[in-house]
Amino acid sequence: MIEEAYGRPIVTVDIVLLSLNEGELSVALLPRTSEPYMRSLALIGGYVHTDEDHTAEDAVHRILKAKAGVEGIFFEQLQTFASATRDPRDWSVSVAYFALVPREKLHGTADELMFRAADNLGALPFDHELIVKAALERVRGKGAYSTIPARLLPDEFTMSELQAIYQTVMGVRLDQSAFRRKVGELGLLEEIQGRKRQTKDARRPTALYRLKEPMSVFDRRL
Amino acid sequence: MIEEAYGRPIVTVDIVLLSLNEGELSVALLPRTSEPYMRSLALIGGYVHTDEDHTAEDAVHRILKAKAGVEGIFFEQLQTFASATRDPRDWSVSVAYFALVPREKLHGTADELMFRAADNLGALPFDHELIVKAALERVRGKGAYSTIPARLLPDEFTMSELQAIYQTVMGVRLDQSAFRRKVGELGLLEEIQGRKRQTKDARRPTALYRLKEPMSVFDRRL
């Protein structure tokens, strides 16, 4: 069998970086700096560098740091988009990831980075709209059964903030009592002893929590 | 930005083809016909042919037909495995799929095809053990919430056969009454009117059913 008689495709990674912007779940976009679609807003992505990236995840780390200025955030493989026509240059394979970052982690980072409300972003180049759609479905679906949405919060958060994040991500109202009961039964959080307060516009101080595990999946909805 | 200064990786698809063999969930393996690992049993797979495959799914169709002799069966993208070292030849991207086929569909097809019990297959080349592990987790996990396991049965089946498949895939015993109740409430099946009987070693004839939708996902377990 003579294989390798076929041209090798382009291999890239694309990242749907999600954060909270003005209370809305939003997608990070970056103006492209090369052809095709130069200067159009597109997903964060880039070629796999076969000399320096050992795995596709390495490429994600490298690109998140170089293009978005963030490190150490949660990401997960989403789906791979592969076809002859998704990229005008050549047969192309894009291994897509989604990532979550707390708004607080983005300060003096990439200035070019734009956040656009996930449900209302304009046209995007390539098949990036499809990729975003898949990411939102995944985050909303799996979100209800995992601690994924908590990755939009800083390491320490209040119960109310956690509930608010789940409501935003899932797009439904949750009952306070049931929410606390379930979070407690699942044993996801540890209370931060001693410190409280976290003044906002509440009078009464609130307990602070952090996740026990970086990421948990369960079989009940929150 | 000068891109494309990097070598392009190899791009292949690998397929975890599952069926029922002697009552056990089993994986189809094929002896490799080329180096590396020539003659070792491995997953069904092959290069993406950039000239004839328009998408990765096209490659799956082509390879399933050519190497396993099956057409028109259910498959779904699983995960992509990409690293510098998973293939000794070069930096390699494998877009992995899992597929389900009823035992009855495999007759005069590929003679070389071997079925090995999923929980007890020996060592496999490349990272194929990892791929199989991911496929089993997916099928067992998502299986409970979808009609995926029904794709191991012929188009027409009895309620008992359906229950048995779910039990085999999920590895648990299910209550007959609850199972029928839930399947009914979800409205997954349509009864085949008129015909019954389907003699086995039962005395009483049984109703036959088929799936309404090729594939459904729900949020209750069966």
Next chain:
DNA sequence: TCAATAGTGTCTTTCAGACACTATGGT
């Protein structure tokens, strides 16, 4: 003491699991 959020108690409904029951028809 009041405003505003933190946090709890409890009722009702829904659903899963267990299990016993009835139904059918070939032998």
Next chain:
DNA sequence: ACCATAGTGTCTGAAAGACACTATTGA
């Protein structure tokens, strides 16, 4: 009539949702 499997009815306990209640403290 018997028996193996088909198919149903009903009880119990767990968990979800709704909603009202109490608690705390800064202003």
